[in-house]
Amino acid sequence: xxxxxxxxxxxxxxxxxxxxxxxxxxxxLLLPAAVLLVAFTHWPIxxxxxxxxxxxxxxxxxxxxxxxxxxxxxxxxxxxxxxVNNFWFALGTIPTSIALALIMAVWVNRNMRGxxxxxxxxxxxxxxxxxxxxxxxLFFYTPDYGALDQLRGLFGLGGRNWLGDPxxxxxxxxxxxxxxxxxxxxxxxxxxxxxxxxxxxxxxxxEGASRWYTFRxxxxxxxxxxxxxxxxxxxxxSFKLVDHLVIMTKGGxxxxxxxxxxxxxxxxxxxxxxxxxxTLTVVLLMLLSAIALIKFGYLDRRIHYQ
Amino acid sequence: MRGRTHPVEAVxxxxxxxxxxxxxxxxxxxxxxxxxxxxxxxxxAPWTLENFTRAWKQAPFARYYLNTVVLVTLVLxxxxxxxxxxxxxxxxxxxxxxxxxxxxxxxxxMIMPDVLIVENYRAIAKxxxxxxxxxIALPYMASAFGIFLLRQTxxxxxxELVEAARVEGAxxxxxxxxVYVPLARPTYVAFGLVSVSYHWNNFLWPLIxxxxxxxxxxxxxxxxxxxxxxxxxxxxxTAATVMTMAPLLIAFLLFQRQFVQSFMRAGIR
Numbered sequence: 001x002x003x004x005x006x007x008x009x010x011x012x013x014x015x016x017x018x019x020x021x022x023x024x025x026x027x028x029l030l031l032p033a034a035v036l037l038v039a040f041t042h043w044p045i046x047x048x049x050x051x052x053x054x055x056x057x058x059x060x061x062x063x064x065x066x067x068x069x070x071x072x073x074x075x076x077x078x079x080x081x082x083x084v085n086n087f088w089f090a091l092g093t094i095p096t097s098i099a100l101a102l103i104m105a106v107w108v109n110r111n112m113r114g115x116x117x118x119x120x121x122x123x124x125x126x127x128x129x130x131x132x133x134x135x136x137x138l139f140f141y142t143p144d145y146g147a148l149d150q151l152r153g154l155f156g157l158g159g160r161n162w163l164g165d166p167x168x169x170x171x172x173x174x175x176x177x178x179x180x181x182x183x184x185x186x187x188x189x190x191x192x193x194x195x196x197x198x199x200x201x202x203x204x205x206x207e208g209a210s211r212w213y214t215f216r217x218x219x220x221x222x223x224x225x226x227x228x229x230x231x232x233x234x235x236x237x238s239f240k241l242v243d244h245l246v247i248m249t250k251g252g253x254x255x256x257x258x259x260x261x262x263x264x265x266x267x268x269x270x271x272x273x274x275x276x277x278x279t280l281t282v283v284l285l286m287l288l289s290a291i292a293l294i295k296f297g298y299l300d301r302r303i304h305y306q
Numbered sequence: 307m308r309g310r311t312h313p314v315e316a317v318x319x320x321x322x323x324x325x326x327x328x329x330x331x332x333x334x335x336x337x338x339x340x341x342x343x344x345x346x347x348x349x350x351a352p353w354t355l356e357n358f359t360r361a362w363k364q365a366p367f368a369r370y371y372l373n374t375v376v377l378v379t380l381v382l383x384x385x386x387x388x389x390x391x392x393x394x395x396x397x398x399x400x401x402x403x404x405x406x407x408x409x410x411x412x413x414x415x416m417i418m419p420d421v422l423i424v425e426n427y428r429a430i431a432k433x434x435x436x437x438x439x440x441x442i443a444l445p446y447m448a449s450a451f452g453i454f455l456l457r458q459t460x461x462x463x464x465x466e467l468v469e470a471a472r473v474e475g476a477x478x479x480x481x482x483x484x485v486y487v488p489l490a491r492p493t494y495v496a497f498g499l500v501s502v503s504y505h506w507n508n509f510l511w512p513l514i515x516x517x518x519x520x521x522x523x524x525x526x527x528x529x530x531x532x533x534x535x536x537x538x539x540x541x542x543x544t545a546a547t548v549m550t551m552a553p554l555l556i557a558f559l560l561f562q563r564q565f566v567q568s569f570m571r572a573g574i575r
Binding site: 019022023025026027029030032033034035036037039040041042043044045047048051100103104107112113114116117118119120121122123124125126127128129130131132133135136137139140147179183184187188190191236239240242243246247261264265268269274277278281284285288289291292295296 | 315316319320322323324326327329330332333336387388389391392394395396399400401402404407410411412413414416417418419420421422423424425426427428429444445447448450453478503506507509510513514524525528529532540543544547550551554555558559562565566569570
């Protein structure tokens, strides 16, 4: 029947109108989502780039300034500070939380007593609002009165202004974020571990391989795709995680804890300089696009379209 | 790896679990005790709910709860409808430009509305929606993540079921509603849980676009309430913090398995 359809001119026309009808239906289905996506993702991306090339005068008129804002940005020490902070923040949080996540997943995956409780304990921080977490940890770090200084007091150590000291503030925030994120990453390792064949372990133990050896030479390499996936997501996350700064440090002291997105927020909504905020956003967009290229160009080809 | 566990490892696992729960336990401790015991742990410390009543009286938390519930419902319903329709188009229709359109959708996985705060604020202001709950919800209603998850699920629906429905004379929308949607239930649950947790906890964007008690969600209300300049007692702030996270925490404790599986399902993609 299909052969007949292909050769007859009438059904060929019908097939073409069928295809046309198909496309109309599909675009109608897409329309509502497409409108909102364009309005709040694609258009803003283009508008950001455009606004970074203009400045708005006091009377509301826009003046084209070309790369002036970018030159100003290159000379802005706070921008560089935020960028460098983002780097240290990512470096401080990601490897440690991934390592912890892997250990947690391996433990929870065992027939250990109370593994349900362990999983619960590790995962709980994931469901808490960052802002609530910031409130709790803010109190830990309160000088003298807070839990950390009380603990130090037991060993006869004096109080410290943890969040008020540029040399300790980043470390404090990193510890908190590790606590918040490790359990989330654990989930992905747990899923991967459950998909590994138990035969592998069995075979290894029959061969007399030690558990550490099995982990290092068999399990860990097999988990490599998961590790890459988690790492990419963690990097993206590290650019978005700024809620806690609003409550804990406001980027201070002396911009020691500011991050790029927080600086954008400050420039746009505290200093009311939306064209400079657009310039800073362009940098953030470029960073995220670079990560996207790595992800889609290199990692996801296999994961998505299998 | 599933064999016996060395006792040292078991101890380490438990120790880590206790450390992981300590901040939370600490928050509950100081929320449930008078301010004088906020930092001194004594078994004889009297228990009290006074911090909660004081927090509840000092700020309009009832309204904040309502706002958050309205917000997460609005976002979820919008996301479910829009993603279902779009995912259906991508999964079962062949049309020119579908690959390009899908790539443009996926872009939002990388560049989420969270980082486009400056321009989205401009857009919301132009729409005259500043300081309303729809203003918080709108940028998130079309979810690339939802479209992506549902498209994967819809693609795995057996073609025979679709054919059978078509033979019975069902049109595309009826087939979507009768065949695809029921079969995608686990995906809907997973996406729903992740979405609700995300928007219950979301903070920066709501902080930017809201300015009044009528529109503020819980997270922003908590931040306003706990700001150092308000001079509120630490114990009362912790009580408010516990109130903010309690609904999700309780839901998580009750449906732990679904939560973990949903985050897993949503994350593997």
